[in-house]
Amino acid sequence: MQLTGAEIVVKCLQEENVEYVFGYPGGSVLYIYDEFFKQDKFKHVLVRHEQAAVHAADAYSRSSNKVGVCMVTSGPGVTNAVTGIATAHMDSIPLVIISGQVPTHYIGQDAFQECDTVGITRPCVKHNFLVKDVKDLAITLKKAFYIAQSGRPGPVLVDIPKDITTHVCEFEYPKAITMRSYAPNVKCHSGQVRKALQLMLEAKRPMLYTGGGVILSDASRQLVNLAHALGFPVTNTLMGLGGYPATDKQFVGMLGMHGTYEANMAMHHCDVLVAIGARFDDRVIGNPADFGSVPRKIIHIDIDPSSIAKRVDVDVPIVGHLPEVLGELQALFDEQKSKPDAKALAAWWKQIDAWRGKNSLKYKQGKEIIMPQYVIEKLYEVTGGDAFVTSDVGQHQMWAAQYYKFDKPRRWINSGGLGTMGVGLPYAMGVRFANPEATVACVTGEASIQMNIQELSTAKQFRLPIKIINLNNRYLGMVRQWQQMFHGDRHAESYVNALPDFVKLAEAYGHVGMLIERPADVEPALREAFTKHKNDLVFMDFITDQTANVYPMIAAGKGLSDMILAEDL
Amino acid sequence: MRHIISILLENEAGALSRVSGLFSARAFNIESLTVAATEDPSLSRMTIVSSGSDSVIEQITKQLNKLIDVVKVVDLSEAPHIERELMLVKVRATGKDREEMKRIADIFRGRIVDVTESSYVIELTGDCSKLDAFLEVIDHSLVLETVRTGVSGIGRGDRILKI
Ligand SMILES: Cc1cc2nc3c(=O)[nH]c(=O)nc-3n(C[C@H](O)[C@H](O)[C@H](O)COP(=O)(O)OP(=O)(O)OC[C@H]3O[C@@H](n4cnc5c(N)ncnc54)[C@H](O)[C@@H]3O)c2cc1C
Ligand SMILES: Cc1ncc(C[n+]2csc(CCOP(=O)(O)OP(=O)(O)O)c2C)c(N)n1
Ligand SMILES: [Mg+2]
Numbered sequence: 001m002q003l004t005g006a007e008i009v010v011k012c013l014q015e016e017n018v019e020y021v022f023g024y025p026g027g028s029v030l031y032i033y034d035e036f037f038k039q040d041k042f043k044h045v046l047v048r049h050e051q052a053a054v055h056a057a058d059a060y061s062r063s064s065n066k067v068g069v070c071m072v073t074s075g076p077g078v079t080n081a082v083t084g085i086a087t088a089h090m091d092s093i094p095l096v097i098i099s100g101q102v103p104t105h106y107i108g109q110d111a112f113q114e115c116d117t118v119g120i121t122r123p124c125v126k127h128n129f130l131v132k133d134v135k136d137l138a139i140t141l142k143k144a145f146y147i148a149q150s151g152r153p154g155p156v157l158v159d160i161p162k163d164i165t166t167h168v169c170e171f172e173y174p175k176a177i178t179m180r181s182y183a184p185n186v187k188c189h190s191g192q193v194r195k196a197l198q199l200m201l202e203a204k205r206p207m208l209y210t211g212g213g214v215i216l217s218d219a220s221r222q223l224v225n226l227a228h229a230l231g232f233p234v235t236n237t238l239m240g241l242g243g244y245p246a247t248d249k250q251f252v253g254m255l256g257m258h259g260t261y262e263a264n265m266a267m268h269h270c271d272v273l274v275a276i277g278a279r280f281d282d283r284v285i286g287n288p289a290d291f292g293s294v295p296r297k298i299i300h301i302d303i304d305p306s307s308i309a310k311r312v313d314v315d316v317p318i319v320g321h322l323p324e325v326l327g328e329l330q331a332l333f334d335e336q337k338s339k340p341d342a343k344a345l346a347a348w349w350k351q352i353d354a355w356r357g358k359n360s361l362k363y364k365q366g367k368e369i370i371m372p373q374y375v376i377e378k379l380y381e382v383t384g385g386d387a388f389v390t391s392d393v394g395q396h397q398m399w400a401a402q403y404y405k406f407d408k409p410r411r412w413i414n415s416g417g418l419g420t421m422g423v424g425l426p427y428a429m430g431v432r433f434a435n436p437e438a439t440v441a442c443v444t445g446e447a448s449i450q451m452n453i454q455e456l457s458t459a460k461q462f463r464l465p466i467k468i469i470n471l472n473n474r475y476l477g478m479v480r481q482w483q484q485m486f487h488g489d490r491h492a493e494s495y496v497n498a499l500p501d502f503v504k505l506a507e508a509y510g511h512v513g514m515l516i517e518r519p520a521d522v523e524p525a526l527r528e529a530f531t532k533h534k535n536d537l538v539f540m541d542f543i544t545d546q547t548a549n550v551y552p553m554i555a556a557g558k559g560l561s562d563m564i565l566a567e568d569l
Numbered sequence: 570m571r572h573i574i575s576i577l578l579e580n581e582a583g584a585l586s587r588v589s590g591l592f593s594a595r596a597f598n599i600e601s602l603t604v605a606a607t608e609d610p611s612l613s614r615m616t617i618v619s620s621g622s623d624s625v626i627e628q629i630t631k632q633l634n635k636l637i638d639v640v641k642v643v644d645l646s647e648a649p650h651i652e653r654e655l656m657l658v659k660v661r662a663t664g665k666d667r668e669e670m671k672r673i674a675d676i677f678r679g680r681i682v683d684v685t686e687s688s689y690v691i692e693l694t695g696d697c698s699k700l701d702a703f704l705e706v707i708d709h710s711l712v713l714e715t716v717r718t719g720v721s722g723i724g725r726g727d728r729i730l731k732i
Contacts, residue, residue, distance in 0.1 A: 118583060123594050127637040130583070147637060180732060181579050181640040306631035309624065 001172075005134045005165040006031035009098065010039055012141040015173045018042045018069050020060060020433050022053040026073025027113060028100025031165040045433065045462065048454040050077050052426035054084020055452070058093050059423075059430030062413050063388055063438075065218060067094045067148050068430070074100045074162075075113030078120065083420060085155050086124035090417025091239060092216055094153035096144045097125075103163040104132060117159045126154030134167035142174050151184025152304040153216055186303070188320030193328050196274070196299040196316045197336075203272035203297075204344040205351075206232045209255065212239030212416070213277015213302060213322055220244070220409045222326035223276065229333055230340055233352055235263040237278050239416045242406035247385075252352060253361075256284040257554050258398045261360035261563060264552070266352050268294060268560040275300040275314075277322050279307045281417075282556075288312050290559030301325050360552050360565055361402055370519050372396060372471045372544045376403035379441060379469060382526040387439040388413065388431045392424035392448030395477035398550040400443040422451025428466040429459060439530065440465075446472040446541075447496050456509035459537050467529050468539045470502060473546050481549045485564075506539035517543045571600070572626050573645040573652055573722040575730055576615040579638040580606050587636050588615065597621065597629050601654075601719030612640065612732070616722045618697075640732055649725040655692065656700045657682075658707075659714040662689045666711060677703045688713065696720075 003011065009032050013021065022045045025033045036044050047053040050072045057068030068088075072081045078099045088095050102111040118130050127147050129140050137160070144156040200206060208230075214223050220243050227234050227250055234244045235255040244251055253260030255267050267273070273296055278284070285291045288311050299316040300308045308317045318325055365374045376399050379387075389404055390413040391397040397414055406412045413431055415423045428442040449470055459466055479494040503513030512533050516525045522542070529538040551566040578584050585604055592599050600618040607614045619629060626644065633642045645652070662670050663686075674681060674691045677699065683690035693703055697720060704715070724730065 119586070122583075122587065122590055179637075182637050304635065306628060306635055310628060313624075 001170065002168050003171040004031070004168050005137055005160065006035045008134070008137050008171050009141070009160070009165070010035040011171060012138055012173060013069065014039070014041045016067070016145050019066075020045055021069045021071050022047060022057040022060070022430070023071030024050050024053055024073065024077060026077050026100060028074040028102060028162045029071060029165075031162070032071065032098075032100070045458070047426070047458050049452065050080035051084045051422070052429075052452050052455045052458070054081045054088065054095070054097065055423050055426035056430035056433070057095055058084065058088040059390060059413050059427035060434045061093050061095060063410050063431040064434035065410070066434070067096055067145055069096050069098070071098045072100070073113070074102055074117070075115050078115060078117045082120060082124065085121055085157065087415050087418045087420045087423060088155045089124045089126065091212060091415065092153050093155065094148040095155035096141070096148055097155060097157040099157060099159050101130065101159045101161040104161045105163070107161065117157070121157050124155075125157050128157040128159065130159045131161070131164055134164050134169045137164065138171060138173055139177075142177050143179065146177050147182065184303075186319050186321070188318050188325045188328060190328070192316055192318045193325065193332060196318060197329055197332050199272050199297050199299060199316065200230065200274065201338050201340055204341060205269060205271040205348045206230070206340070206345075207266055207270035207273050208232050208234045208276060209237075209267060209273055209278055210234060210240045210243055210276040211237040211278025214240055214243035215409045217277065217303070217322040218409070219277070219322035219326055222323050222330065224248075226326055226330050226333070229330065231345055232340070233266055233349070235259070235267060237281070237284060237416075238401055238414070240278060241401060241412045242409045245407040246405035247407055252356070254401055256281075257286065257556075258402065258550050258552065261358045261552055261565065262352055262355035264554065264560045264563060265355045271296050273298045275302075276326070277302060280310065280312045282311070285312060285560070286554055286557050287559045358565070363566065365519055367519060369545045370516070370522060370542055372399050372473070372542075372548055373403050374519065375469060375471060375522055375542050375544065376400055376443065378523045378526055379443070380404045382523065382530055383439055383441065387411070387441045388435060390414065390424050390427035390431060390440070390442045392444040393419045393421045393478075394445045394448055395473070395481060395548070395550050396443050396445045396448075396471040399471070421448040424448060425452050425455045425459070425466070425468065429455060429462070429464055432464045432466060441467045441469055443469045443471065445477060446470060446474065446499055446502070447476050453505070456506065456511060456537070460510045464537060465535045466537050468537070470539065470541045471544050472499075472502070472541055473544050473548070474499065475546060477548075478550070484549070485553075486555070502539055502541040506537070511537040511539055513539045513541065515541050515543070570623075570626075571618065571620045571646070573650065573720060574617045574619060574630065574633070575643050575645050575722055576617065576633060576639055577607070577641040577730055577732065578613050578615060578636075579640065580611050580613040581638055584613065584638040587638055588617075588633065591632055591636065595628070595632060597625065603719040603721055614730075616720055618720050641730060643724070643730055645722045645724055648728060650722055650728070651725060652696045652720050652722045653694055654697055654700055654720045655694050655718045656703075657716050658691045658693065658704070658712060660689050660691065660707065661687060661711045661713055663687050666708070670707065670711070673703070673707055679703070
């Protein structure tokens with residue numbers, strides 16, 4: 001079959017069973033858009049800014065485990081998309097980004113809307129390609145989908161010059177692909193698995209520390225089974241929330257900079273640590289030397305060897321795909337006779353329960369001013385703990401992570417690695433496209449929401465009944481908190497002045513707006529939004545305490561047991 | 570410690586910048602980098618000389634392996650290997666310096682590949698320390714220009730880097 005490059009792009013996307021392409025047209029991709037117009041197998045979602053196209057595709061993937069696809073034009077289309085691509089890259093999200101490029105013979109001439117897309121995006125993609133011959137187009141797109149979702153996932157960009165989209169060649173979509181330079185399917189080393197289990201069975205104070213890898217590889221079930229069989233405490237990173245049910249009694253909460261007292265203490269004092277799809281980020285281990293000062297054995301399971309022994313030395317490295325490794329651990333555990341040391345484990349749990357007794361997440365809700373934590377707790381109740389919750393970046397993000405108890409994977413959607421303000425609303429859109437019946441809440445701040453506020457228009461066009469929970473503290477709250485704690489309480493540029501009337505703003509876009517100023521109104525307002533306005537986008541502007549801080553907190557570079565607690569102040 | 574890392578990678582446009590970009594993005598040190606196509610023109614062979622603690626070198630090899638265009642990576646310094654670098658040195662050679670310069674070049678098994686009334690170009694091959702030693706020995710004020718290729722390396726005996 002002889003097809004043009006533009007037709008080939010469409011065919012490939014159809015072959016990959018793509019449902020949605022999030023994008024924005026422009027000169028270099030006009031032939032491709034023309035082919036979009038002529039087909040109805042997949043839908044195109046026209047966003048209002050390319051950054052949002054990538055974020056939406058990213059959340060589509062995070063909430064479904066399918067590859068997110070986006071399309072942008074050359075030059076400014078690409079540069080606008082870069083923040084989205086870097087965000088996905090830091091959190092290992094599989095995306096295929098197709099970008100237009102100036103015609104082949106214009107490349108390098110400072111042509112209109114030319115930029116070095118492959119060069120600009122190289123450091124923030126898993127891989128990228130520039131297609132120089134229409135004959136390479138189908139195989140390149142096949143490779144892009146394969147690379148994006150295999151091994152440690154990540155975004156892959158395919159840059160297509162405009163002339164290539166008009167050139168013609170014979171089309172055949174490869175069924176499978178092998179690349180001599182890329183072999184992501186590693187079988188874990190059985191000897192290492194055996195060694196790991198041995199250590200786990202000998203442990204007196206064991207700890208399971210699990211992260212985004214559990215979510216990315218859909219290994220939740222295997223994790224829960226193994227944890228239950230062993231009876232070990234479990235903590236999740238910010239990216240791992242929902243990978244282990246938050247309401248399970250073995251769960252000790254999130255760890256790290258804003259983790260619970262019990263999670264951080266248990267992490268610090270454990271004698272055998274099993275890291276499962278978690279990468280010892282500096283927001284978790286702020287001070288590797290301090291962490292290393294307590295003797296313990298570390299088992300680290302990850303599909304990416306470079307995640308292992310990067311910041312923290314490891315005793316038993318296991319490279320492999322989590323569901324397989326956890327399955328093998330489980331099988332090995334089941335077939336042998338020994339059990340974990342019950343007496344030691346009981347003493348360990350007693351210690352952990354004592355730490356739990358600190359109740360490090362407690363706060364006081366008075367009658368006058370709405371506490372942000374209270375809004376999240378009520379959101380949890382009103383949605384029955386079963387909503388998809390996206391968030392932006394800041395204090396509100398941490399409160400959402402701490403107070404919404406995620407029991408299922410892929411329900412908590414946020415930017416952890418890059419920490420990108422502005423993801424919340426486009427993330428909620430992507431989630432809703434992947435889960436058309438789902439309840440979707442976007443927890444945000446008055447500053448973050450304004451970074452992609454234009455997407456209220458996209459949400460209107462596609463009738464996305466997102467509930468925006470704006471925790472409006474009139475501050476770049478997270479910045480203000482650091483200034484209060486570490487910069488003599490000088491609020492340099494962290495007060496947000498001249499805020500819009502968010503209710504009117506929502507209404508201007510054709511949505512419902514609500515202003516909530518008193519604690520007594522929080523729950524009724526949420527109920528109204530999630531029932532009466534079930535099918536509307538509701539912008540809920542909660543006027544919250546300006547001085548609230550996120551606790552516990554470990555200052556950057558400090559050890560895990562060096563926590564600042566609310567009660568200390 | 571100093572390490573010589575050998576990389577076999579796809580001979581694709583941009584593959585070199587993926588490697589050099591990785592080193593600068595992750596603040597890894599590069600002493601030298603050489604690259605050229607192999608007998609199989611679809612593959613390039615690169616030699617990088619770097620230095621760092623064991624854990625840094627471990628990260629370097631892991632990160633290199635992670636690059637999609639990279640087929641194989643070995644740290645040559647882990648076992649017996651040969652390293653060679655080529656240097657061209659242009660020196661002032663007049664009067665009694667002419668004879669002296671030729672004598673030192675001979676001792677280092679260098680060859681004079683260009684001669685004018687007042688200068689020589691000397692070609693020298695060897696490991697880094699030999700080339701350094703040559704530059705140490707000759708009169709510095711006579712050196713007009715030097716150019717070095719950077720190190721190429723290969724394993725001894727049965728150690729073969731091939732696909
Ligand atoms: C304001 C702010 C505050 C933050 N505070 C905290 C905090 O208090 N606590 C906290 O934990 N984080 C916090 N973060 C997030 C932090 O920056 C990191 O993003 C996060 O800790 C990384 O999570 P992770 O270790 O689970 O790794 P991820 O980034 O989720 O990486 C996943 C790992 O799993 C591996 N993997 C992927 N697929 C597989 C597979 N199939 N099999 C095996 N392994 C696989 C990957 O190779 C990778 O190593 C904060 C972020 C922000 C913006
Ligand atoms: C794009 C971007 N710019 C700057 C920052 C730094 N930053 C982190 S949190 C924050 C404040 C966020 O304010 P808001 O959205 O109101 O949330 P709050 O902390 O008040 O809950 C800033 C500026 C960032 N993370 N992302
Ligand atoms: Mg704020």
